[in-house]
Amino acid sequence: MVAPTRTPVGTFGGALRDLPVEDLAATVVGEVVTRSGVDPERIDDVVFAQSYANSEVPCVGRWVALHAGLPITVPGMQLDRRCGGGLQALATAAMMVQTGSADAVLAGGVESMSRIEYYSTATRWGVRAGNTQLYDRLDRGRERSQPESRFGRISGMIETAENLAQDYRITRADADAYAARSHQRATAAWKDGRFTDEVVPVPVPQHKGDPVVFAADEGVRPDSTVESLSKLRTLTPGGTVTAGNASQQNDAATACLVVAEDMLDELGLEPLGYLTGWAAAGCDPSRMGIGPVPAVAKLAARSGIDTRGLLDSLDLVELNEAFAVQVLAVLAGWDWADHDRLNVNGSGISLGHPIGATGMRMVTTLLHELKRCDGRKGLATMCIGGGQGLAAMVERA
Numbered sequence: 273m274v275a276p277t278r279t280p281v282g283t284f285g286g287a288l289r290d291l292p293v294e295d296l297a298a299t300v301v302g303e304v305v306t307r308s309g310v311d312p313e314r315i316d317d318v319v320f321a322q323s324y325a326n327s328e329v330p331c332v333g334r335w336v337a338l339h340a341g342l343p344i345t346v347p348g349m350q351l352d353r354r355c356g357g358g359l360q361a362l363a364t365a366a367m368m369v370q371t372g373s374a375d376a377v378l379a380g381g382v383e384s385m386s387r388i389e390y391y392s393t394a395t396r397w398g399v400r401a402g403n404t405q406l407y408d409r410l411d412r413g414r415e416r417s418q419p420e421s422r423f424g425r426i427s428g429m430i431e432t433a434e435n436l437a438q439d440y441r442i443t444r445a446d447a448d449a450y451a452a453r454s455h456q457r458a459t460a461a462w463k464d465g466r467f468t469d470e471v472v473p474v475p476v477p478q479h480k481g482d483p484v485v486f487a488a489d490e491g492v493r494p495d496s497t498v499e500s501l502s503k504l505r506t507l508t509p510g511g512t513v514t515a516g517n518a519s520q521q522n523d524a525a526t527a528c529l530v531v532a533e534d535m536l537d538e539l540g541l542e543p544l545g546y547l548t549g550w551a552a553a554g555c556d557p558s559r560m561g562i563g564p565v566p567a568v569a570k571l572a573a574r575s576g577i578d579t580r581g582l583l584d585s586l587d588l589v590e591l592n593e594a595f596a597v598q599v600l601a602v603l604a605g606w607d608w609a610d611h612d613r614l615n616v617n618g619s620g621i622s623l624g625h626p627i628g629a630t631g632m633r634m635v636t637t638l639l640h641e642l643k644r645c646d647g648r649k650g651l652a653t654m655c656i657g658g659g660q661g662l663a664a665m666v667e668r669a
Contacts, residue, residue, distance in 0.1 A: 299472060300382075309540060310540075320527075356654050379527060385522055423556075462488060560657055563656055586613065592619060
């Protein structure tokens with residue numbers, strides 16, 4: 273993996289609200305090319321994830337390749353594994369390199385949740401009478417993340433988190449304490465300059481005057497404490513999930529160059545790390561947050577060890593924070609909770625969760641932090657709406 277880079281993460285309706293997804297992605301693609309020094313003609317493909325794609329930017333990988341000024345001969349594609357899309361883009365690019373079909377692939381993910389539209393399924397052939405319903409595609413995607421005919425109605429991701437809170441007896445106080453820690457760690461990371469090397473500022477055009485440079489994650493709340501979070505109301509009566517202990521809705525892009533190891537010298541490239549293994553696994557959609565448990569178990573088995581053996585071999589772990597209760601449930605499922613190695617710079621609750629970009633954002637942060645702390649091995653893993661888990665092992669170069 274060469275030159276992993278990300279934009280700052282914008283809040284829902286925040287600084288990046290009016291920036292088209294293609295501009296957001298092109299910014300990070302251009303930066304990866306510049307930082308890596310790769311000859312753009314040697315890029316064999318562009319693989320990009322976007323979970324809420326639409327016809328404004330069809331096949332985002334190809335669209336962004338052209339928009340970023342890559343040669344017309346460079347193809348591109350789009351994939352979706354929901355919350356795991358960005359991590360899947362990395363794995364897919366690696367498989368392309370491993371099979372010999374490519375030497376260098378630009379892989380990444382992008383999401384502009386602020387620009388997700390409303391839609392109708394009933395208007396193409398006309399409505400004879402009555403009203404027409406518009407769906408909020410953001411909410412609808414959560415409601416329709418699994419076939420209702422098989423699993424019954426699941427109202428959305430909040431319900432799946434509350435199920436885990438009951439299964440693992442996680443309290444509201446536990447969730448708020450974890451969320452406060454996430455914000456405190458992200459605040460400290462920005463203050464200490466730990467994100468400087470991984471972030472490319474984004475110029476945001478204005479109606480009048482020069483563009484405003486967006487340079488830092490927007491959702492980090494330095495003043496978050498257990499006391500302040502405890503004052504927020506739960507999203508379901510008697511539940512544990514609040515707006516303060518759940519992930520945000522966000523806008524961001526991230527990417528890196530995935531290169532065949534035996535081509536590094538020929539292409540004149542210096543890797544920051546290596547992808548050493550990955551695995552995906554399914555789980556009950558009503559408890560989708562537990563997905564990292566079977567995914568990491570599968571990854572460990574392929575390495576000939578058990579989950580605990582794999583976790584104990586790591587210097588750092590990035591576990592996506594969809595909900596604080598989901599993180600705590602996964603830790604209970606692993607029977608492991610070394611917070612000195614877990615999400616040391618914050619994650620989805622504090623930094624944000626721009627769905628299609630999150631997986632690659634996690635890997636980008638992980639690799640830069642391994643370099644900073646002189647670590648060797650790391651794990652990035654996440655739960656996925658619809659009942660999946662995804663996990664990937666990396667090593668610092």
